[in-house]
Amino acid sequence: xxxxxxxxxxxxxxxxxxxxxxxxxxxxxxxxxxxxxxxxxxxxxxxxxxxxxxxxxxxxxxxxxxxxxxxxxxxxxxxxxxxxxxxxxxxxxxxxxxxxxxxxxxxxxxxxxxxxxxxxxxxxxxxxxxxxxxxxxxxxxxx
Amino acid sequence: xxxxxxxxxxxxxxxxxxxxxxxxxxxxxxxxxxxxxxxxxxxxxxxxxxxxxxxxxxxxxxxxxxxxxxxxxxxxxxxxxxxxxxxxxxxxxxxxxxxxxxxxxxxxxxxxxxxxxxxxxxxxxxxxxxxxxxxxxxxxxxxxxx
Numbered sequence: 001x002x003x004x005x006x007x008x009x010x011x012x013x014x015x016x017x018x019x020x021x022x023x024x025x026x027x028x029x030x031x032x033x034x035x036x037x038x039x040x041x042x043x044x045x046x047x048x049x050x051x052x053x054x055x056x057x058x059x060x061x062x063x064x065x066x067x068x069x070x071x072x073x074x075x076x077x078x079x080x081x082x083x084x085x086x087x088x089x090x091x092x093x094x095x096x097x098x099x100x101x102x103x104x105x106x107x108x109x110x111x112x113x114x115x116x117x118x119x120x121x122x123x124x125x126x127x128x129x130x131x132x133x134x135x136x137x138x139x140x141x142x143x
Numbered sequence: 144x145x146x147x148x149x150x151x152x153x154x155x156x157x158x159x160x161x162x163x164x165x166x167x168x169x170x171x172x173x174x175x176x177x178x179x180x181x182x183x184x185x186x187x188x189x190x191x192x193x194x195x196x197x198x199x200x201x202x203x204x205x206x207x208x209x210x211x212x213x214x215x216x217x218x219x220x221x222x223x224x225x226x227x228x229x230x231x232x233x234x235x236x237x238x239x240x241x242x243x244x245x246x247x248x249x250x251x252x253x254x255x256x257x258x259x260x261x262x263x264x265x266x267x268x269x270x271x272x273x274x275x276x277x278x279x280x281x282x283x284x285x286x287x288x289x
Binding site (some may be wrong): 031032035036052105108109112113114116117119121122124125128 | 172173176177194197198251254255256258259260261262263265266267268270271274
């Protein structure tokens with residue numbers, strides 16, 4: 001599964017559309033993930049509060065979505081562009097890569113909630129493919 | 144199988160009550176567009192060559208309704224989801240020969256279509272309960288596979 005020229009264009013256009021709400025979407029997606037898939041909280045034992053809207057969740061959601069925004073800019077070479085983040089996830093964070101899919105699903109839900117008219121089936125498939133490629137790039141250094 | 148609190152029962156019923164008849168059609172169309180390999184099961188449905196064709200396909204719409212009607216049985220029987228779907232599970236395994244992984248794909252697309260419809264009302268707690276319900280349905284549909 002690779003990103004076609006159309007996928008890249010669709011992702012870039014949609015990301016531009018959501019840019020004003022991107023931070024909120026990131027925080028919301030992370031909050032949804034921690035609520036709907038409570039096993040993901042095991043990675044955040046060092047946070048005082050993992051509830052929706054809490055300070056660490058809001059802050060980290062921003063971090064994640066901004067990194068994804070950067071990845072949109074590097075969409076022609078995600079493996080190269082995400083090499084450092086892959087090293088971080090593989091050796092320091094050691095997040096089981098199955099969780100990338102879980103977070104991706106919740107990012108899609110947050111997008112659907114906040115941009116119902118724009119998050120069409122065609123946008124959905126391109127963004128889903130993009131998130132899958134990002135996940136694969138993040139997992140490159142794992143083993 | 145799963146235990147349901149009163150709040151969770153209310154949530155499932157409430158989400159269901161807000162869905163219109165077309166949600167099934169939208170969800171099925173989305174599965175066929177987002178995960179195009181699922182089209183393998185719908186060879187008799189005619190033109191599925193583009194997103195527009197899928198969204199305008201009458202057979203997809205009709206079948207989406209069938210799926211939603213089947214989901215209603217689970218909504219009305221949250222305490223007996225496994226037995227509710229025993230026959231459908233056998234049908235999907237023996238006759239339709241559907242890879243049960245597809246049930247999860249449909250569940251995810253249905254969740255996203257519902258999110259576009261309900262907006263912020265589909266908050267994380269509601270999403271958690273709704274996905275708990277759909278997971279039970281997905282497991283039940285896969286339960287008779289041999």
